[in-house]
Amino acid sequence: MKMVTAIIKPFKLDDVRAALSELGVAGMTISEVKGFGRQKGHTELYRGAEYVIDFVPKLKLELVVSEDRVDQVVEAIIENTRSGKVGDGKIFITSVDQVVRIRTGETDEDAI
Amino acid sequence: MKMVTAIIKPFKLDDVRAALSELGVAGMTISEVKGFGRQKGHTELYRGAEYVIDFVPKLKLELVVSEDRVDQVVEAIIENTRSGKVGDGKIFITSVDQVVRIRTGETDEDAI
């Protein structure tokens, strides 16, 4: 199994989720993160001075999927997050040795 | 070494920590995450309309442990989080190439 980790722009979440649902991928864990990268942050005004805030709020999606679904999933994420503008995000794929569903004790593919 | 990542219901944390402490596993890093999966979210009322909020608040526990302790740790987590109800959570096990303790520079098993 693989862990697909995607860093995306927050407002794209709904589209991504819809697309993944269609693929039958419902399980996912999401965190709010701060991204640093090529995309510029923003400036903030504070009593007559401007400050550059260089992080950008992002969402990190973590999905464990069986190997044969990785490409589909990556495809679906890209399709729904790509705008062509800097900061669209990244996808990382890593290997997962084992998965357990706590409720049943099922493991690996059965547990996803 | 392995990274054990557990997604659990927030209110189980104290029990899990107690059990892990007994095993002598004290180090752990925790994040608040939003889970999507089989477990249903909740509805929210908003001025005469009901909305379905489909994520569920979860905790993500990350523990790096030596390989021989993985089973023990997984066992302890399961024991203290399993209620048999949908949404008890998942455990993912992945490999860690190297660990460093910043304070001392110790690496791998010594660094955990």
Add this chain to the structure above:
Amino acid sequence: MKMVTAIIKPFKLDDVRAALSELGVAGMTISEVKGFGRQKGHTELYRGAEYVIDFVPKLKLELVVSEDRVDQVVEAIIENTRSGKVGDGKIFITSVDQVVRIRTGETDEDAI
């Protein structure tokens, strides 16, 4: 490629980022986490009683870098976070199978 995950004290972030920038490593994803470990938490007063809060606020830095830069990066992080006091943090290194830059579709080294 490798994922370098560093758990550090929050106020060290600026130094770490400066050092990484110098190395030409600009991309990074950061989460706020709670750390449990050797470092003691703090006590809190609440109407005439003191409670021990045993977690410590930490930042988790995640950086995907090409294998040949791992050592440099680890070095830079250590240099800028080590105080010699308990709780300086940990670094974990794991393998990444694949990286995609959503905007362009570039993969792996090109995508970092």
Add this chain to the structure above:
Amino acid sequence: MKSTRLITLLGLLATPFSVLAGNEGLSGANTAWILTATALVLFMTIPGLSLFYAGLVRAKNVLSVLMQCFSLTCLMSLLWLIIGYSLAFADGNDWVGGLSKVMFAGIGEDTLSGDIPETLFATFQMTFAVITPALMVGAFAERMKFSAMLIFSAIWMLVVYAPVTHWVWGGGWLANLGLLDFAGGTVVHITAGAGALVAALVIGNRKGFPGTPMLPHNLTLTVTGAGMLWVGWFGFNAGSALAANGDAAMAMLVTHISASAGALTWMTVEWVRFGKPSVLGIVTGMVAGLGTITPASGFVGPAGALVIGISAGIVCFYMTQLIKRKFKIDDSLDVFPVHGVGGILGTLLAGVFASTELGLFSGQGFLKEEITSIGQQLSVQATGVAATFVYTAVVTFVILKIIDAVLGLRVEEETEISGLDLAEHEERGYSL
């Protein structure tokens, strides 16, 4: 005694411009209460209404709402000084006041309006001119350009609010008809409500409405603001007696009763329909109860207020559903169904429960001697409602269309997505 009160009221409300030298004729007691009431009404807008609204939007727009309410407070105050007060309260014709009080000309420390200083009356009224445009902020929240909002509100206050105030309280045609509007059912709530409805229609729905849930980001702010609104409303309604006497006390009592009844009613309707009573529901019902009692507050008794509050809870609840769910109009924070509908309902019910012939439900009687039946009074009330609504709606529409053509009303889509706080004000609400 009733006639004494009538005369006092007419004297105070419609033509408050007698000028006396020194402190002769000044009532220290009434002055003390109206000084306080002025503070209370300002408190309704900042921070009351501001927080009420701010909690209801998404976190990325929280400051934009606070900024809109705050800047309106400042801008409307200056406009009121410069010309608004004169248009509303200077001698004029049936439709609008003259220019004799521009820049508060001729109003010194010793000038009286009734038995309080005219500076005080004008400042008290200033706080009404502040809150009325601020109420509309809820309609176009989360998407209107800040600059367009300022210009719109400035023009609106001068061409809608000030003249309507003159009609009702400045000796204009509705005053002459004998319209009962004690504290602003037409002047404040119908104008704000109608303006809000038109603004929501002209500006259009928020991106994603009504599919995406756009839930309140911080209900503690909203409930805080609600409490402040309730407290401040004592100044609004009981202050409109312009005296510290039995009228003011009764106005405070009925205000309180209607707020309580509106709140509990809305909560109960929700509880029955959805199985849960919500805190947003109860505070919204409170606002409905308060808006509805406003025009009636100096005329009805506590039993009448109970009926008014209950009606407010039910009617405003269903109107909210209708506008948002059925008609899918994104009057984002429900200004029209709560304030506009409340104002209409209250203005009509004032014509009923002011009657002295309803036994337990009796009020203090009608203002005009010629009016002797509920029917007669109701037709005056309906005239006031209709005229205010139509005039406001048409003029609001025209102002907005012109501004849209010249400047644009709405922020860029990208700004709407990322939030107005950063894009329009370069600030973030929270960094916890």
Add this chain to the structure above:
Amino acid sequence: MKSTRLITLLGLLATPFSVLAGNEGLSGANTAWILTATALVLFMTIPGLSLFYAGLVRAKNVLSVLMQCFSLTCLMSLLWLIIGYSLAFADGNDWVGGLSKVMFAGIGEDTLSGDIPETLFATFQMTFAVITPALMVGAFAERMKFSAMLIFSAIWMLVVYAPVTHWVWGGGWLANLGLLDFAGGTVVHITAGAGALVAALVIGNRKGFPGTPMLPHNLTLTVTGAGMLWVGWFGFNAGSALAANGDAAMAMLVTHISASAGALTWMTVEWVRFGKPSVLGIVTGMVAGLGTITPASGFVGPAGALVIGISAGIVCFYMTQLIKRKFKIDDSLDVFPVHGVGGILGTLLAGVFASTELGLFSGQGFLKEEITSIGQQLSVQATGVAATFVYTAVVTFVILKIIDAVLGLRVEEETEISGLDLAEHEERGYSL
């Protein structure tokens, strides 16, 4: 002059029902101040107390607390109109008022109570009837069913609060004994405190208490609420003079001094014991100081208030420890040790520092002519304390047991774990 004040006070507090026509006999100045004071006391509950409590619970229950306080405000107000005021203040016997003022019968705009409108007196008192049950919310926070809470509070107000008010302020037996309770040490704080203690015992501890720390989720709310409580308390105590005069001014001064002294004392005790002064500590000491001065506020001088405030800080601190740490009773937000104990302490100390024979520490004297020594007054005070405490405790116990049997008092365990906000109200406090 003292006797004049005595008569005025008795006249105002105990039998405020003279009826005069027109505005004759009305004091505009006193009316102005009591209109304001009424707004201030409402402000104490919404948003004051609501925020104070809301900040102290865990984030998952923040709205449930706000909802409980808000709905009680509404419900108690209507009940007060319908029957509560009559039970407390209509002519009756030594124990309870009659039904002659049901629905404020016979109270028009011109009816006076003393020299202020009776509607105003009744509305002012209404705000007291609101805050008293709201205080008890702290005892059963985070676990009581919303429906059970409403029913309990409604019954409690009618069978505990209204009669006790009659005893003390409505011409009942404690008034006749000469009990000193200027603004509600017995009527408000002892009833709320005793009710809270019994409720905590009957409902039982929160799951996890006392092992798991259940820390405040947002102390900025609590400190905000604390400031509002302090400011509002000026209306509570100085308003209880029912006049804008030297009595009111002195009441305001001693209230302020006791609050300051209570706060600094609690902070100091904490600083000494734990090495750190906490902001929750200082505001809790403030509440203790305010609760304790309440019954004494019209009778003592500033030096007496200083002693009262310091005593409050020390005694309430240790009682909080005792109840929660020693007896492990989960009176969750410490209503009994702060309000109940404060009310008892203050009622007793009023009997001391009202004396005119304490030099620098003298007060304004006792109310009843027959009472000439501190000892005599103290025994009256002790009688009042004991009677109020026992009566409240017993009746509260009975009400709760009945509701528990019929409906259940406590939410399901799962609801308690996930939080009352979502389960009882389908809302979340924050989504930042």
Add this chain to the structure above:
Amino acid sequence: MKSTRLITLLGLLATPFSVLAGNEGLSGANTAWILTATALVLFMTIPGLSLFYAGLVRAKNVLSVLMQCFSLTCLMSLLWLIIGYSLAFADGNDWVGGLSKVMFAGIGEDTLSGDIPETLFATFQMTFAVITPALMVGAFAERMKFSAMLIFSAIWMLVVYAPVTHWVWGGGWLANLGLLDFAGGTVVHITAGAGALVAALVIGNRKGFPGTPMLPHNLTLTVTGAGMLWVGWFGFNAGSALAANGDAAMAMLVTHISASAGALTWMTVEWVRFGKPSVLGIVTGMVAGLGTITPASGFVGPAGALVIGISAGIVCFYMTQLIKRKFKIDDSLDVFPVHGVGGILGTLLAGVFASTELGLFSGQGFLKEEITSIGQQLSVQATGVAATFVYTAVVTFVILKIIDAVLGLRVEEETEISGLDLAEHEERGYSL
């Protein structure tokens, strides 16, 4: 009539100590308003100013700021009772009051000050003695030791605030010169501003200043506090008339106008310079407008207030830049450039716009008969400004240096990094 007012004012402000028996001579109306005003000024500090400041610091220090403001409220109140009031207002010499009113000796319920109870006058003034040191908290926020802060403020109030109050309002030398300071431009704002500047210099910059941006953690608190400050300021300025009359009403009006103008001006300057109007900008401009009108509020008319407000917005904006960006002085929440500079500017402009010879921009005239030209009055005003500034700065410096030597002013570096909330108070602001 002008001379009547002059005499009243002098009577009230400078020598408010006539003692009458009973309620003879008491004005209920004035008492009603000053009771209210006292509540409003307390409200400015808790929670107004506290929230305003708390929102501006980083989340890790939010409670420390709330704690500082709250503890100062308590401590200054007790000190005022014990000796501060006497030093400021008891008969004394040109420089300081005597000890005859220590512990409010000789002040009973019936003692009057002018036509209000002296207890009330003293309590009203107490709230001024509270807010002045609290204003300085902004200068040394996020790094000063709590214990040192308490000791510093206590000494400062007695050796700086109380004497300067005596100079200006207690019959001292500046009063005799004919200084115009209606509500505290010198007494409150210049002393706080000068103290703040010196404190920032002595304590030194926060670690990381000015490189690291230290942005507000919760602007909703700041805007809430801003609204409360505005409302409370009505009590501050209009209350300083010590009467419910035309003076008070005019003071309220000009206060409101200056606040509005200051706010919009600051917003506009920002908009022009940075392309964005910010909510922190507009509320800061409001505070500047309010601070600046304070000394002038009883003397000028609305057109004068407009000019004063606009000047405040511009001058305070640029002074903020100057101090922080150019001189790199970490007066963390800009107390000096906003309050100090505002106080100076307002004290000077009061000398201009009080003149009755400016046509539309005229005010109510100067206080002292000998002063007949703006030039004469301005030189008195400049003397008052300079004397207050220099005296405050020097004494503040000395106090701080002594405390630094004995106890240390600043927390450990580690505490500064981890935040004062946990280290100094063992609490966290939020756990959401």
